[in-house]
Amino acid sequence: MVSSSAWPYPDETREMEQIQADVIVLGGGIAGCMAAIAAAKQGCRVAVVEKAGAVRSGAGGSGCDHWEQCASNPCSSVSPEEMLQAMMDDNDGYNNPISHYIEAREGWDRLLDIEKMGGKIRDTEGEFQGAVFRDEKTGLLFAYDYKNRTTLRIWGTTFKPAMVAEMRRLGVRLIEHVTATALLTEGGRPGGRCIGAAGISGRSGKFYVFSGRSVILATSRPARIWLFSAAYPGLAEFRPLSCIGSGHAMGWRAGAEFTLMEKSVRGEFSAAGRSFPPYAAGNNHNTWYPASLVDNRGVEIPYADRDGNLLPDVMHRFQPAAGQKFFMKGGNIEQAKYAYDGPETLPYQKLQEQGYQLPFYADLSNLPPQERKVIWGMMIGQEGKTRIPVLKDLTDRGFDPEKHVLQCYGVGWKSGDFLPQERQLFGLVGGFMNDWHLMSNIPGLFVAGDALFSSNCYGHAATTGSYAGRHAAAYARSVPEILPERSQVEKERLRVLAPLARDLENGYTWKELNHAVSKAMQNFCGEVKEDGLLLAGLEVLQGYENEIVPRTAAANPHELVRLLEVYDILTVSQIILHSCLARRNDCPKLEFYRSDSLGEAPEPLIAIRQEEGQIHTRQIPLDFAGDVKENYEKYNTDYRQEVSP
Amino acid sequence: MNESRFLVRQVEPAQPLRFDPGKCIGCNRCVNACPIDLLLPAQGKNQPPVPAYPDECWYCGCCVMECPADAIQLRHPLMNQARWVEKNKLKEGHKWNCSNG
Ligand SMILES: Cc1cc2nc3c(=O)[nH]c(=O)nc-3n(C[C@H](O)[C@H](O)[C@H](O)COP(=O)(O)OP(=O)(O)OC[C@H]3O[C@@H](n4cnc5c(N)ncnc54)[C@H](O)[C@@H]3O)c2cc1C
Ligand code: SF4
């Protein structure tokens, strides 16, 4: 049934607007806003293209309650080098040494920037005065490891509006409700210098051409590859429905190089029926660390240190184990190695043996009052998607953290249980390959935030955004302006507008295509990979591309944006299949397994790109970044002078 | 055609948003702030926006956070409404515990 109510916006599909700036930022999320601010402070004219409204867009728009790996804050006893070393070591080297060093080194500078913009980073009212997690001198609040103090508790709901106000103050041009669809390159050649982007309004259908001397891609990471629900598409994944890795698809078409795209994990955080809303169900992690867990009889489940020693009281949950310098996260959420492993409740198998009964519940009632208040109230209230959907919702329905316990689904921190083939790009996943400028292999194309390989987290997005902004500004000053090729622009305009002119009654919708792609990925690229399956998967997806995409249709610009997203999901799925084909050996750290593994040592990083449909791969050593401190200082001489008076 | 009291309608799996027309001032802040862009402005003045694509809702609550008039209520799909119990009702050996939140 095609229902018809009037579209409230004007039809501008025949129009084209051209916007010129020195630096073009694609995506106005955390990384994009911080990139724009940094580039504008360097004196550049900056334009930000954001597909929604920037004030609350992206994964971090609704909030964020903790800022991790902030080794540079004045209370930290861990150096940025130690922090990076731990992050690399914890992942057997399969991590981004450049971006995470930037995160560890510049986090505190960015928090100070955000505070100046109007974001709240410390307990200015003294609400938590005297609490063990509060530094009395600075008013900063810490989480997890109270001794080493590298993770800050913050009031993240205040950050995004402050960033948007700062962009306006600096004269950054914000183009909102416009989706970037393609990168424009010198001479229209794939692999050529990036000189702009094309985009389309999700309201009027107006086509945009953005040209700049450099481009920063900050459109986050892919999603809806394996997980999809036509009934609840908005709940299919952890990150927003609107963020599906369109930057990756644009980059791939333009010849950009990616790495670790073969890595996926079994679904952990999603809500497409299998899971409950993040942070709204019982658990003892992230926001909820270190809530007590009780079993169905109300008996408390013990916490233990990494050696299995039971912890005598709540306060020990914030302390490193004997002989341990620091731990990175409370609770073994990402299976930390022994060296960095924090306190955790006993493993389920042990609990079962000892007669603990399901279901388990998260219990804040027995925590010291300030610990309870900082979790229920401050953090649940500042975390992404918690202020209204958790704090307000549960409170309105009568939940009282002093009296009630909240049910866990599953046996630990997860908010649902998934099948092996229900996979997700969660945690440190693949993405754009980068150099020390955070530039991709395409000259002039910089990348920041969750679009980078092995990226994750708010502080990482803010720091890499700002860093990419500085470097893209310097690059912009060093190159001439080149205008986009008309033929490339025209080809893109025809591509993106075509579905609006197609037969709606007989056409495929974005949902039907998304479902088909996700089902194919579950079938052909599940938990265990095998060459024949992966190749069959490619054949299916290429069939969709050639035969189905030309028959997809959209009724209005909003639906068109959803459909263009699915085209990109189709492209990203193929990047993933090609990346899986390129890795020949099992690699447990990447949760990558083959039934036809060569049985040799796992390959290091494998970088992959396409050129005229041909796939090119190369191996990159895990330590490709060299001595991080030395190289950071070499590539950031101006920045160092700026911050050290 | 006969007059019928029945109607044909699209059956939705959830209704995430409820607007209070008595409170809404029609400012469209929610429309402009939704990260999914699923709301459309009302055609009439001072009327609540239209949740045109409710299934796309990410349940982030940003529309509620931005609303100056407290005119929006967000409700999770039934399957996603988390359960809690009174702690002191969790007793050794107890079997049936129905105090759902
Ligand atoms: C519920 C939740 C809670 C979280 N809590 C924490 C936390 O407490 N601590 C922490 O460290 N991290 C947290 N994170 C992760 C953190 O929010 C992200 O890592 C961070 O926001 C990534 O920043 P980004 O700029 O790369 O992406 P985003 O902030 O998601 O921004 C991407 C932007 O690009 C826009 N966009 C996408 N495609 C296009 C396109 N084609 N054209 C134009 N614009 C486009 C999007 O609309 C969006 O605004 C949380 C994430 C979620 C979902
Ligand atoms: S809850 Fe979030 S996704 Fe849903 S309508 Fe409101 S702003 Fe949009």
Ligand code: SF4
């Ligand atoms: S923000 Fe609130 S008052 Fe404004 S249009 Fe939306 S519901 Fe109405």
